[in-house]
Amino acid sequence: MQLTFFDERDTTVLRSWFPSQQAVVQWAGPGVAWPLTDGFLATLLNSASQQPATLLTFTARQEGQQVAVAQLGFDWDNHLACLCRVVVNPQMRGQGLAEQMLQRLIDNAFRQPPIERIELQVYPFNGAAVRTYEKLGFVREGVRRACVAVGEERWDSAFYGLLRTEYSARSAA
Structure with a gap:
């Protein structure tokens, strides 16, 4: 698997992965419209130029095919990184x-000496994502109940964290 910064050629494929507003909210949060707009996609394209990095967008490729997209954000003042907007091609x-x-993004984040914690949010009904995060060592820290409005529904959001000490212990094992 190859990781690169998200670029212009990735936008068309990414748009095709979302069939509804609910699917977009599950990936990007309640403030992002479906279909994905050019304006929103432009925010994903400036990763390589950020100094210092604040929100990097990555594309994963396998045999040249775009298979996944994710973001890694940094809060340098608080020594935090945040995994967000993780999506895998629905056909894969x-x-x-x-x-x-x-795992590669986590390794990358913890290679930055100031980073002491990586956090993320996930909707608890997304069982595949929850299992993946827990398998990677993330610990569930709490839930904001009914915090996101999606049409007539209200979704909970679970918070997960991974500390450098936990990451180091797992890596050593």
Whole structure:
């Protein structure tokens, strides 16, 4: 698997992965419209130029095909990184691609000496994502109940964290 910064050629494929507003909210949060707009996609394209990095967008490729997208954000003042907007090509789910990509992003984040914690949010009904995050060592820290409105529904959001000490212990084992 190859990780690169998200670029212009990735936008068309990414748009095709979302069939509804609910699917977009599950990936990007309640503030992002479906279909994905050019304006939103432009925010994903400036990763390579950020100094210092604040929100990097990556594309994972396998045999030249775009298989996943994820973001890694940094809060340098608080020594935090955040995994967000993780999505796998719908035709390739269930193959462990998210785990491979996320492990590389986690390794990358903890290679930054100031980073002491990586956190993320996930909707608890997304069982595949929850299992992947827990397999990677993330610990569930809490739930914001009914915090996201999606049409007539209200979704919970679970918070997960991984500390450098936990990552180091897992890596040593």
